[in-house]
Amino acid sequence: MKFPEEQIDALKAIIPSVSQANEGGYDYLLLENLILPDGCQPAVTDALLCPSPREGYSSRLFFASQITGGPQRNWNGNIRALGRNWYAVSWQTIPGLKLVEMLMIHLKALRHP
Amino acid sequence: MKTNIIKLRLPGSLYQRIMTDLKRPHDFAYERVGFIFGVTTTINEYTRLITFNGYQPVDDDDYIKDDSVGACIGSRAIRSAMQRVMDQSCSAFHVHLHNHKGQPKPSGDDIAGLPPVIDSLANIDPDQPHGVLILSKDSFFSWVKVKGEIQLVIPEIISAVRYPMVIQFPSEKKAALNKLLLRQSFLGERSTAIFEHIKVGVVGLGGGGSHLVQQLAHLGIKHFTLFDFDKVEDSNHNRLIGAHFADIKRKLSKTEIARRLILAINPKAEITIVNARWQEATDKLQQCEVAFGGVDTYEDRGQLEAECRRYLIPLIDIGMDVHQTEQGFHISGQVILSMPGQSCMRCLGFINEDKLAMEAAKYGKVGGRPQVVWPNGLLASSAVGIFTDLVTGWSGQQERIVYLAYDGNSGLISNHVRLEYLEPDCDHYTLEQLGPPKFIKL
Numbered sequence A: 001m002k003f004p005e006e007q008i009d010a011l012k013a014i015i016p017s018v019s020q021a022n023e024g025g026y027d028y029l030l031l032e033n034l035i036l037p038d039g040c041q042p043a044v045t046d047a048l049l050c051p052s053p054r055e056g057y058s059s060r061l062f063f064a065s066q067i068t069g070g071p072q073r074n075w076n077g078n079i080r081a082l083g084r085n086w087y088a089v090s091w092q093t094i095p096g097l098k099l100v101e102m103l104m105i106h107l108k109a110l111r112h113p
Numbered sequence B: 001m002k003t004n005i006i007k008l009r010l011p012g013s014l015y016q017r018i019m020t021d022l023k024r025p026h027d028f029a030y031e032r033v034g035f036i037f038g039v040t041t042t043i044n045e046y047t048r049l050i051t052f053n054g055y056q057p058v059d060d061d062d063y064i065k066d067d068s069v070g071a072c073i074g075s076r077a078i079r080s081a082m083q084r085v086m087d088q089s090c091s092a093f094h095v096h097l098h099n100h101k102g103q104p105k106p107s108g109d110d111i112a113g114l115p116p117v118i119d120s121l122a123n124i125d126p127d128q129p130h131g132v133l134i135l136s137k138d139s140f141f142s143w144v145k146v147k148g149e150i151q152l153v154i155p156e157i158i159s160a161v162r163y164p165m166v167i168q169f170p171s172e173k174k175a176a177l178n179k180l181l182l183r184q185s186f187l188g189e190r191s192t193a194i195f196e197h198i199k200v201g202v203v204g205l206g207g208g209g210s211h212l213v214q215q216l217a218h219l220g221i222k223h224f225t226l227f228d229f230d231k232v233e234d235s236n237h238n239r240l241i242g243a244h245f246a247d248i249k250r251k252l253s254k255t256e257i258a259r260r261l262i263l264a265i266n267p268k269a270e271i272t273i274v275n276a277r278w279q280e281a282t283d284k285l286q287q288c289e290v291a292f293g294g295v296d297t298y299e300d301r302g303q304l305e306a307e308c309r310r311y312l313i314p315l316i317d318i319g320m321d322v323h324q325t326e327q328g329f330h331i332s333g334q335v336i337l338s339m340p341g342q343s344c345m346r347c348l349g350f351i352n353e354d355k356l357a358m359e360a361a362k363y364g365k366v367g368g369r370p371q372v373v374w375p376n377g378l379l380a381s382s383a384v385g386i387f388t389d390l391v392t393g394w395s396g397q398q399e400r401i402v403y404l405a406y407d408g409n410s411g412l413i414s415n416h417v418r419l420e421y422l423e424p425d426c427d428h429y430t431l432e433q434l435g436p437p438k439f440i441k442l
Helices: A005-014 A099-108 B012-022 B075-088 B108-124 B179-187 B191-197 B207-219 B245-250 B254-265 B278-286 B298-310 B353-361 B373-392 B417-421
Strands: A018-023 A026-035 A044-050 A060-063 A077-081 A084-088 B005-011 B033-042 B047-057 B091-097 B130-135 B140-145 B157-161 B166-168 B199-203 B223-227 B270-274 B290-293 B315-325 B328-338 B403-407 B412-415
Touching: A005 A018, A005 A099, A044 A099, A060 A077, A060 A099, A077 B278, A077 B298, B005 B012, B005 B140, B012 B033, B012 B047, B012 B091, B012 B130, B012 B157, B033 B075, B047 B075, B047 B091, B075 B091, B075 B108, B091 B108, B108 B130, B108 B140, B140 B157, B140 B166, B179 B191, B191 B373, B199 B207, B199 B278, B207 B223, B207 B254, B207 B315, B207 B373, B223 B254, B223 B278, B254 B270, B270 B278, B278 B298, B290 B298, B290 B373, B298 B315, B298 B328, B298 B353, B315 B373, B328 B373, B373 B403, B373 B412, B403 B417
Parallel strands: B005 B047, B005 B157, B091 B130, B199 B223, B199 B290, B223 B270, B290 B315
Antiparallel strands: A018 A026, A026 A044, A044 A060, A060 A084, A077 A084, B033 B047, B033 B091, B130 B140, B157 B166, B315 B328, B328 B403, B403 B412
16 A cells, blocks of 8 residues: 555654554554653563554554553553554544545554643 | 474465475476565564565576586576675575475485585574475475584475465474374374464453364474463353362463373374463464464454564464344354464454444453353364365365354354455565564654
8 A cells, every 4th residue: 555645744743753564465564663651661562553543443553562651541452563552542543534634543552631 | 302493484475475486397407496584573582483474586697507506596696686685684595496295305406515515504694594395286495504503504494375285394203103193083193293283372261262272283293382371260160171179279271281181192293382461471372383373352363463474373262242132042153274374363354443443432341251162162163174175185175265153053163254355465574574573764
């Protein structure tokens, strides 16, 4: 899948290291050294964004480990993908978002209200 | 302990392409030559897996007339292979065919002429293993040059991953007559040796997996890798083969129960146990030549299939379910052979987004799903039968795609109707995705 260039550029303005891979029919974006909201442990982590529908979610953001320090969440995603184990919060996004919007909404799950 | 274990795996489509190309007659050369390219996965300190994903035949014009050898190729052909190694940082193997049955052996010309070709490839990228692969009609021979080793290494196993598989264990000796397996000698002259050497993974040791290990042990499988994080409970007792009543009180792990069961049948079995989710020990899975899946969810099946496809491991999945309808209860089940290069569980329509979404919505509310012993036994038996044919080829069936549907109310097991409407190729998993994942920088 080819993502719109302007969306990738916008994503790279936030996180410079973005790369793409496909597995099992899903396209993924690997976001290396993603800075997480204040209070999160770890503060920086790799993340894997699946921008297409998966398991009933319009998109999913997987983290390299379960993140602590944020609000209590339902960590129901625990998957093996692209040679690593990943963890995700049950967090829905609406369809049709741009990549940056998607990422920001997923990161809200880790932010204290 | 062996410190340099190499496993070579070729996808069936690539194997077929190589065989077809190498069998073509040449104007003057007695045999043809090509190069195959692959990616190397360092599984652990001692074990490397090379999965091949590309083939480059030597052009007709690059053969040099020399009646003293089967084939003499010019430097342009070797340079072209070296260029690919440089561009892709991959492994490269010189490949040719000895057109007979049985394990090929390097000829005098091969012994004299091929090590320098390997050296040329290794000079370009010494970090990657390079080598020679000699094919016969039904077997292989290989030498591999590994960084830091003076001697060329002979792989532990070479396999073409197709139906049936072509498997060669270079250390294999003609098996002595085994009275315990006498009644299954129709499975082929090499069947006993294959069962003795092949490494089989069983993921999930519940109702299905416990039947599987019991039958595999009877079949003569010696090397097992068993994955299950769970311990036996009261609710498992109606279907967990090998579980004793006292095990429940002792909270014995399902892997321990399976180990005890296997060893009672075959005391010489070598069993590796993983008391965790398989995702926590993928190195152990990658070493298996064939895997069985007896996992509970579509999500887990999809992940296991992805991992198996990446490392060219045929996966035989079994599962059953009990549904309540207006007419009463209905038992259904399936046996699927997910063969790398062929239709995957998504192509077969067994896994789709709707099922995954429904499953995720029920997460944590599943409760005690109804399960009984006999459908698991029947599905496991069918799966072991498919495995046996896959690795021995005893039935003579070729390129079989397996999706069996079980109707537990009628007791019938038959080809799933979806097999009639299949697309020939799987686009969910490609040869480019073999080995460690490659990310494209954006």
